[in-house]
Amino acid sequence: MIQSVNSVPAFDIKQQYETIEAEVSAAVLEVLASGRYIGGPLVESFEQQFAAYHGVTHCIACNSGTDALFLALRALEIGVGDEVITTPFTFVATAEVISAVGAKPIFVDIENTTFNIDLQQVAAAITPKTKAIIPVHLFGQPVDMTALMAIAQSHNLAVIEDCAQSTGATWGDAKVGSIGHIGCFSFYPTKNLGGCGDGGAITTNDAAIAAKLRVLKEHGQKNRYYYEEVGVNSRLDALQAAILQIKLRHLDTWNNQRRAIATYYQQFLSQVPGIIAPQEVAGGLSVWNQYTIRISSQGRNGSSNTYRDTVRSQLQERGVSTMVYYPHPLHLQPVYQHLGYQPGQLPVVEQACHEVLSLPMFPELAQPQQDQVIYALKDCLA
Numbered sequence: 001m002i003q004s005v006n007s008v009p010a011f012d013i014k015q016q017y018e019t020i021e022a023e024v025s026a027a028v029l030e031v032l033a034s035g036r037y038i039g040g041p042l043v044e045s046f047e048q049q050f051a052a053y054h055g056v057t058h059c060i061a062c063n064s065g066t067d068a069l070f071l072a073l074r075a076l077e078i079g080v081g082d083e084v085i086t087t088p089f090t091f092v093a094t095a096e097v098i099s100a101v102g103a104k105p106i107f108v109d110i111e112n113t114t115f116n117i118d119l120q121q122v123a124a125a126i127t128p129k130t131k132a133i134i135p136v137h138l139f140g141q142p143v144d145m146t147a148l149m150a151i152a153q154s155h156n157l158a159v160i161e162d163c164a165q166s167t168g169a170t171w172g173d174a175k176v177g178s179i180g181h182i183g184c185f186s187f188y189p190t191k192n193l194g195g196c197g198d199g200g201a202i203t204t205n206d207a208a209i210a211a212k213l214r215v216l217k218e219h220g221q222k223n224r225y226y227y228e229e230v231g232v233n234s235r236l237d238a239l240q241a242a243i244l245q246i247k248l249r250h251l252d253t254w255n256n257q258r259r260a261i262a263t264y265y266q267q268f269l270s271q272v273p274g275i276i277a278p279q280e281v282a283g284g285l286s287v288w289n290q291y292t293i294r295i296s297s298q299g300r301n302g303s304s305n306t307y308r309d310t311v312r313s314q315l316q317e318r319g320v321s322t323m324v325y326y327p328h329p330l331h332l333q334p335v336y337q338h339l340g341y342q343p344g345q346l347p348v349v350e351q352a353c354h355e356v357l358s359l360p361m362f363p364e365l366a367q368p369q370q371d372q373v374i375y376a377l378k379d380c381l382a
């Protein structure tokens with residue numbers, strides 16, 4: 001297919017690299033020349049900087065956001081016979097780790113306005129087997145952590161924040177990942193703070209949990225070559241730590257650029273019939289990992305997801321690439337069939353999956369490109 005000259009990609013991580021190329025190249029060459037590729041001072045200083053950025057006492061770097069979540073559950077000793085409440089509208093890793101430790105994911109519906117977990121339904125789903133809640137700050141938008149912590153505290157439950165899409169987002173005066181018992185971050189390249197490969201980190205103010213995480217991420221090794229439990233190998237490479245240190249200094253600027261783009265989109269899209277533009281919730285600041293609109297399927301012919309998909313391909317014809325996060329809710333995925341959820345059981349998320357469309361969103365997205373997205377969308381829906 002011939003690419004339109006004026007094509008707008010859904011995301012472009014190469015462009016960001018080009019803005020810091022000299023600094024990153026020098027840092028990478030320095031690591032290569034140092035011969036210190038695993039652990040060492042760069043990983044330690046990155047952990048300190050990431051902890052300071054979040055106002056927490058501990059940061060443990062690891063191999064991925066998935067590992068961060070897995071290690072968090074292991075550190076809390078959650079396993080067979082336990083239930084963990086989470087959202088069905090997230091990347092699969094959030095639920096996968098619950099299953100991986102032998103516990104049972106309990107999916108509850110989401111809010112229509114934020115796509116985040118519905119806290120009333122969280123409260124209603126708590127049983128004597130519930131051990132933890134994993135809220136996901138989806139698309140960069142923080143969950144109401146004040147209300148969530150109140151629910152958790154009244155039932156003595158742990159809260160593991162999935163911050164994979166929300167590095168730098170705030171709830172009240174606090175960064176997400178510093179409010180729950182444990183915060184889990186991903187440095188996958190398209191996240192707000194993305195490395196040049198896999199990477200992740202865990203934040204906590206609990207010294208005992210931090211110590212446990214350090215043992216678990218290193219094969220369960222307590223003292224050298226002495227093992228008390230089964231662990232894993234989960235490291236952040238020194239190369240990634242060097243790159244992430246540089247990028248962390250730019251994170252607030254990049255997040256503010258995302259916020260400006262969201263404001264611009266909002267200004268033009270909030271009045272377009274047929275579109276529901278995302279709203280920022282009072283009390284929180286989103287970092288817009290995704291700008292996800294809904295294409296209303298009401299009153300259209302045919303099955304409800306046809307219309308969103310039609311608009312998506314019409315946008316593509318106009319050079320605008322978009323993404324669908326997420327086309328299927330987790331509670332209806334084949335992997336979770338054994339849990340017995342039925343279609344229609346979580347109606348808000350099921351409808352969202354038919355209607356969501358994530359527009360191009362990355363800090364370097366230029367104003368003419370933003371205009372092209374807006375015009376194309378208005379044109380398709382006219």
Ligand SMILES: *Cc1c(COP(=O)(O)O)cnc(C)c1O
Binds near residue numbers: 093
């Ligand atoms: C990306 C992501 C993860 C997993 O992070 P990886 O670094 O890719 O393992 C977990 N949860 C959510 C919500 C994510 O978006």
